[in-house]
Amino acid sequence: MAFHLLYLLCFIVLVLLPCSTMAQTSKNISLGSSLTEQNDDNSSWPSPSGEFAFGFRQIEKDGFLLAIWFDKIPEKTIVWSANRDSLVPQGSKVELTSGGRFVLNDAKGSQIWSANSSSTAISYAAMLDTGNFVLANRNSTYLWESFDHPTDTMLPTQSLKQSGKLFARLTVTNYSTGRFMFSLNPNGSLMLYTTNFPQDSANFAYWSVKNTEIGFQVIFNQSGLIYLTSKNGTILDTISGKPLATQDFYQRATLDYDGVLRHYVYPKSSSTSGERWPMAWSTSFFIPPNISLSIVKKVGSGACGFNSLYRIDNTCECPTGYSPIDPNDELKGCKQDFVPQSCNAPADDFDFQEVPNTNFPGLDYEQFQGMAEDQCRQNCLDDCFCAVAISNAAGECYMKGLPFVNGSIDSSIYGTKALVKFRKHNSTSKKKDDSTLIIVGSVLLSSLGILNFILPLITYVVVSRMYSRKAVAVPPNYQGMNLKYFTYEELKEATNEFKEELGRGASATVFRGVLACDEGKCVAVKILDAKQVRESDLEFNAEVRAIGRTNHRNLVQLLGFCNEGQHRILVYEFMSNGTLASFLFGDTRPNWYQRREIALGTARGLLYLHEECSNQIVHCDIKPQNILLNDSFTARISDFGLAKLLRLDQTRTITGIRGTKGYVAPEWFKNLPITAKVDVYSFGILLLEIICCRKKFDEEAEDGDQIILADWAYDCYKHKKLHLLLEKNDEAIEDIKMMEKYVMIAMWCIQENPSLRPTMKKTIQMLEGTVEVSKPPDPSAYRSSILLDPAH
Template structure:
């Protein structure tokens, strides 16, 4: 064989060469693997490259484009789900036009920096004096982007978990470090396709309390979590086992650490890391808890606050109206157009609306503004920032607004309210079947119809004549019909009649037909001149002055809900205080549950009554301007209309009676069995006291008998204890739970609903008020929207099960002359 001229290789040299080549390839592969989740000075990331992916593939870091957007951003998103979901964005306010020529890299000072196409730094970790000579950026499986020492990546110099966007992931600390002067908070996107900083934020209270606040523009608070109790936040009852959180999936804690409690934060973690979950502050101002569902191929909402979208402050901006459950929640008022059409098309309504035609008053400086007028908008919930004005009627209220160039709207509902400047937080409640107040929006004359303009122009010129005519008519009517009709002959819808005592004696036939009585007074049947049946309540032991009484009654009179008794009028003369309510033909609930009525309430009727009571209490606790605590929930205070729809009665008496109510309640027959433990302990009473009373009442609705009964052998039978034992520690099943149901129903009851009602009741009567659900949660459970687990057996019930303990308990609670109350209701 001819020689090639090259020296032959021996087999001894071949194996070492192959080994060296293999090792080099392996080292190269390791470097490439390390680079898959890492950015370094020699391995930058640009839009032309694949995104960096965390070690187990859960998260990706790269350039992305929001849906329907022309801009590009550097961000982090979930890598293993079909729906692109960004959890963090670096350049929120500085979008990129060309990602291919933009670059994320490590700068010469060790910081991680994002350069645009012109090599301008548009984002940086911005750490001063980095000690390490070499740093890298790494995307972790937690979704956290860290800047770390290249030789030891456990040394973290900066992390995205300290700089949240709109998303809070498990493991992230949402709170404040006083020593470092640093806080973490969520800030919503400006719009669905614009991650720029929005106006809504969530942060730990800067004043040092343990509550979290949702705020608009960092100035206006519109929701709070309530303070941390050691187990839950008081304003988030869903955190208890009765709530809507998927509790088996995660753990959570509020931590205070460091010198003198310098660091405070809330943190949560998943028990199963295969589950994807996140808290998000949406661009519409609601904080939402979401979990990815593979079956639905989408994010599912488990919890949100505020529950009512329109409760978000200035969601729709000035001169716009918010409509709950509408396809488009925000719309401009008549005479106004979108301030920024582009933002509205993207779903950002916070800029609000502007006038189509400027007001005449503001153009010529005239204080009278005679060519301005008003558009009437009915069934709205009014903004809270009103100025009260003394006025005797609608016309006088309207003139007061016209005389001030800054006045933009007014409302008259027995009292005059004026709004100046931007009109914010107006809500249309007509679509949810609610009837609230009427507001009149000030517009330029050209924006009004001929009828509206004519009405406004005539106001000033005919005011004196009209007033004189009205006064003359009233005088004639009073003289002719003085003994037959009321002091005020007509009542504007939604306002209260101010009766004289003489009028009510006539209406109630000299108080001859007594319907019932209680701790606050007696109730009598009556009839107005138009034959409308009413119930007249004479308040006893009342000490408020007339001015304060009228103010409180006016507030209560404006509260309307299908499950709350409606107040029609009142009387306040000298020491006499009377209230006039709508008449309920089917009387109080206790007569149907415990009386000798031949008609037995069906299970469906009972369940709807229980649900209606819960909705009424939820409205009092959360939907009134100020939380109203009833303080005396029991079947005697639940009235039924002709269709057996429940109406919570006497809900305003707690507000009217003030602090004296505790003395009244503890000496009232038929009330003691419903009082929450905190009443007896003398601690501050919250809305959870009503929850306890509701739980006791709910068990009586299910069973058709009193919660406390004395058996033939003298022992005390506590129905709540039996129900709690069946569902809680004692076990039982549906056979035992079915034994709680009223025997007069002959088993004709939906056992799913029975079990649900009993579970709700047992959670409501817990000794610890923090363990009781809010009425909003009770409504959700009874509606079948939320599932709840077993409750512990309240210790107080176990102690009271002993006859001697029970009698001693009430002997200590009541004055000696009433200690015999015991079981005698």
């Protein structure tokens, strides 16, 4: 009998144990529960799976958000917040009261926020695995949920109903309400707006769904698709692109601070469903395609602030003579750093910054037809009200005053040039300085006793400053380029005496460094070889002058330099993901989407060098080793050590052979004029390597026809066997039409005759699909002879 009772007891325990476990994992938050921000790991409530958490996140030194975030990824990306416009200090508390109210109080007990639920029937709260935080009654009916009150982000299974809105954050690090809004209006229209910042009312619609039917809700489904439906459930428009399963990817749709709505994905494992996405947020889809061209209103500050220029790579910049109002917030625009032109004085002190492919639409106070650029420039120079002139290929000239609005730089604005007026000598208040000197002089002359006391002190200060300036004097040739001048000792300390080598070339070695003067920022320090001091000196001068005046998302940024004694050193931003070569040819192959983005980014960087710099730059050594990848795997062109700087009136130059075997264009070996088309050729070879994830030349190839990648690629294209290029690359095979187009573009780029090669502008248009790609001729004859000839 005792045995049977014991058996029955064990059976009951085994049956009840799973029930107990289930109760524990439901993670319901009972009445009376609270969280107090104590800057520790206990100030959050996780979802059952642990993928999301609700609690406090530190944003500033003593400023916290009550937020929801992805909790299993290192970034802890925030997707919702309760108090975005009113951060709370440490010691603040969120509580589900015994009366069913859900409130956030600061450390003094003052209410900052509460869930807008007047129901007294709330029994519990819960952080769900969908990322939705809910307040529910005893029947588990949701009486309030965060999904109904989004901030800047939507998650899978979430919907946005009529009158629903997303508001972008203000900046990358400032989560307060920003200048852009995504709204499903009461009339059913789905739009992106600029707002009447700092108010949150709609100002100007810069994107909308092209559908005449009334939209009822926007749905972000579990397959990762985002679409607009009617009241009866009919899909009116699909907003996002290719579906990706939520069981394999974390996903979010965020209206970013720059006004672009992006669909982001993040793999839950390193090899998700056979697709090799990086373990980071990647953009799967975004709207609008080009925000700088979408915002064409004649009022407001546009994609960037007033007096600023917006680039397609989502960066803002100030023109010459202007600087950011707030260095920490580029969207606040730029301020003028010089005394404006006087209407009663000659214009000799003023000049123009020429910015190709640029426009400031609207706000013209005068227009001219049939006017050449030189005359347009002169008219603006002679007009004291003119701050910028726009000249285009149609002979139109537009005069504009301050502030500039909606400035944008984009290759599609071809033939339009902005002429931004600035003072040659950046005097901000000369008259004020002169008057100050007169006053000071009068005071000193009337007080000889004070003067006798001050003179020795002034002499000491002046001599000390002269000495310190002499010690780190910036050479005149490099002034005015926004570069920091480093001493050799500073860089020696930053690199821990040049211990960690990142790479080595024929004339330079690169080390990793950390700048103590810039909050521990990682940098790449490139030391030119002292044994080649003459050649290194030439390369140094070329790099500093060329790179110091460039600024583009797809170029590695030069931060500073050292020119001290025999030391010639360049300091670049550090690229954490190394070279494209290691990414393409390593053990883990990048996915097809990444490779396409890298190809397009490299092409955009080259277009900038060729057509958007004040002086055209031909790189001369485009190859995977010279394409670096940042944290988000954005392509950055590096190593201008072989670049040849061309003058504006010089489109051809004869020079010595430069570059790397296999990427070098035929004209180098034929003593023909060298133009930007040599970079187009190199890009074509690089594009094939990106497509196929293999090197241009493989001596170990099983089939002799496969040794030279370009020849093999053309044969595969000609015989309609492109799938042979894509071994173990299923995702690219699924997109075979796009892959074929990329191969055709590469074939055009590597034509032996430079005149047959497209410009980088046209190459980008073909890559983006705005220009049709015609059938290319066979480009193989020259290349085979060069690659197989050991003399080269």
